Amino acid sequence: MxxxxxxxxxxxxxxxxxxxxxxxxxxxxxxxxxxxxxxxxxxxxxxxxxxxxxxxxxxxxxxxxxxxxxxxxxxxxxxxxxxxxxxxxxxxxxxxxxxxxxxxxxxxxxxxxxxxxxxxxxxxxxxxxxxxxxxxxxxxxxxxxxxxxxxxxxxxxxxxxxxxxxxxxxxxxxxxxxxxxxxxxxxxxxxxxxxxxxxxxxxxxxxxxTAAEIKAGVGGQTVSFTLGTQSVAGLDALPGVIAVEITSGRAVLRTSDPDVTVDALYRKTTLDVRGLEIAGADLEDAFLALTQES
Ligand SMILES: Nc1ncnc2c1ncn2[C@@H]1O[C@H](COP(=O)(O)OP(=O)(O)OP(=O)(O)O)[C@@H](O)[C@H]1O
Ligand SMILES: [Mg+2]
The missing domain is CATH 3.40.50.300 (P-loop containing nucleotide triphosphate hydrolases)
Incomplete structure (x- = not known):
């Protein structure tokens, strides 16, 4: 009950x-x-x-x-x-x-x-x-x-x-x-x-x-690293990844679950991953996105 x-x-x-x-x-x-x-x-x-x-x-x-x-x-x-x-x-x-x-x-x-x-x-x-x-x-x-x-x-x-x-x-x-x-x-x-x-x-x-699910639902978290001359092929198929962007020599993966994405990045690709950064989506952004939509 x-x-x-x-x-x-x-x-x-x-x-x-x-x-x-x-x-x-x-x-x-x-x-x-x-x-x-x-x-x-x-x-x-x-x-x-x-x-x-x-x-x-x-x-x-x-x-x-x-x-x-x-x-x-x-x-x-x-x-x-x-x-x-x-x-x-x-x-x-x-x-x-x-x-x-x-x-x-x-x-x-x-x-x-x-x-x-x-x-x-x-x-x-x-x-x-x-x-x-x-x-x-x-x-x-x-x-x-x-x-x-x-x-x-x-x-x-x-x-x-x-x-x-x-x-x-x-x-x-x-x-x-x-x-x-x-x-x-x-x-x-x-x-x-x-x-x-x-x-x-x-x-x-x-x-x-959960707060984590709400942040993930808005798809705001990113995993990024220095790409250099390496190919981006297959990055969009990694678990959790929603979108891939390349900006000034860095690959930026938007992900619903940074933990599984980072894990796959190391285990399932042969990329040389350097300068790894994970940016947690702000709950504030998620909240604004959710409450401003009609
Ligand atoms: N007694 C009332 N008469 C007319 N409208 C009301 C009355 N009480 C609340 N409202 C309206 O109902 C809506 C919801 O108000 P409510 O007080 O439930 O919001 P809230 O989420 O508690 O806001 P806050 O964070 O400001 O406390 C608002 O549009 C408010 O203007
Ligand atoms: Mg109130």
Whole structure:
């Protein structure tokens, strides 16, 4: 059974089709990034998943149940794009209150430790910095020990160091077999912290796979070497190669898989390969190519 399933889900706001026939199945235990530019439909999809918005058509299931039932059962924790804390309550009071709403919450100490809030337990919420507030919101999301954690652009207010610590904490949470879905428009964040990236643009899925597969799908990686006077015959037939170009005495092979191409270059040809370079396609280029096409 999938942790999350969207079947032909559509959501319109007037005549804006924010989500347009979304079909997506996420098995339990995965960390999946929902990557897309502003207005792609990420928050709309997440809000429907959380039962905060109704689909115009189609069906959403969480562990086989409607979102409302899955949430009532305590299966889902979420960190949304907006949401404020009560300024007069301390961090420990805030987390303690929210955990008391769940049938089987994590121990308070453990939540504070996982969100790196132990030292801030007595601080009033109104006195926290933006990044610290995000940590409290993360603590609230995991308080009920949910099997599914949903995060909408969770690191927006964090500096580089807090971001790194945050993802370490998410990884530790996910390592216990939990499912995580997060929205981002940071390509690196999707690449580094998920085992699958679903790229959406204009409410539709435009790519779905590992970050490496998405880069390869756009065919942007190259293997190049100094050709000199050697013949290019047969290079286009090497495994992975999509196209061969010769520029200023160098052979440039566009490949979907540089590892197998380089291996074949050495083992299956008699070429004298010198000055070998592998240029990884930028995920940024892949992302722009995918989200700008119609
Ligand atoms: N309440 C609303 N009323 C009308 N249109 C809306 C509403 N909420 C979102 N939209 C539109 O739906 C589309 C998808 O918006 P959504 O917020 O889901 O995008 P997003 O991918 O989360 O973007 P961002 O990265 O900026 O958070 C956009 O065109 C947006 O203008
Ligand atoms: Mg959004």
């Amino acid at each position: 999938n942790a999350i399933s969207f079947s032909q889900v559509t959501r319109a706001y007037g005549d804006v089709l924010a989500v347009d026939g979304l079909d997506l199945g996420i098995p339990p235990g995965r960390t999946v990034a929902l990557l897309g530019p502003n207005g792609a439909g990420k928050s709309t999809s997440i809000n429907m998943l959380l039962g905060l918005l109704r689909p115009t058509s189609g069906q959403i299931k969480i562990f086989g149940e409607t979102p409302e039932r899955a949430i009532a059962r305590g299966d889902v924790g979420a960190m949304l794009q907006e949401g404020t804390l009560i300024p007069e309550l301390t961090v420990a009071e805030t987390v303690g209150f929210v955990r008391s709403l769940y049938p089987d919450p994590l121990p308070l100490d453990e939540i504070l430790r996982m969100a790196e809030l132990t030292d801030l337990a007595g601080r009033r919420a109104g006195r926290l910095s933006g990044g610290q507030t995000q940590r409290v919101r993360f603590a609230l999301a995991i308080a009920g020990a949910p099997r599914l954690l949903i995060l909408d652009e969770p690191t927006a207010a964090m500096d580089v160091e807090s971001r790194r610590a945050f993802w370490d904490n998410i990884r530790a949470y996910a390592a216990q077999g939990r499912t995580v879905l997060f929205a981002t428009h940071y390509l690196e964040e999707a690449d580094e912290n998920s085992d699958r990236v679903v790229v959406i643009a204009r409410g539709r899925i435009v790519a779905d796979g």
